Amino acid sequence: MTNGADESDLADDPNELTVWFERLDPLQVRTYDDAPIRDDYSNIYFVGTGKSRAHAGRPGRRPDCIPADAPAHWSHDLWAGELPPAIPRCADCAKRHPRPSPSASR
Numbered sequence: 460m461t462n463g464a465d466e467s468d469l470a471d472d473p474n475e476l477t478v479w480f481e482r483l484d485p486l487q488v489r490t491y492d493d494a495p496i497r498d499d500y501s502n503i504y505f506v507g508t509g510k511s512r513a514h515a516g517r518p519g520r521r522p523d524c525i526p527a528d529a530p531a532h533w534s535h536d537l538w539a540g541e542l543p544p545a546i547p548r549c550a551d552c553a554k555r556h557p558r559p560s561p562s563a564s565r
């Protein structure tokens with residue numbers, strides 16, 4: 460946790476913000492027989508959906524709106540760019556960092 464003293468330095472240029480993915484529902488690997496995973500993976504199945512939520516952030520600066528105990532990782536995807544439709548954007552981040560709409564120019 461930072462003390463936020465340099466928060467005012469943030470230019471909040473949506474074109475520079477990148478995406479943090481918060482893992483909402485981790486995808487877990489289980490085995491049918493509770494044995495170790497076989498070499499040919501014939502005894503595994505998956506639990507969970509692997510669902511994620513996108514937040515606007517910067518490398519090394521985890522957004523505060525991601526719960527402290529939630530797994531999250533930074534990506535180089537631009538916040539202003541397109542995301543997979545299955546991954547919703549955090550409402551707080553969307554309000555704080557509105558994306559420039561390409562269709563709003565006309």
Ligand SMILES: [Zn+2]
Nearest residue numbers: 514524549552
């Ligand atoms: Zn957020």
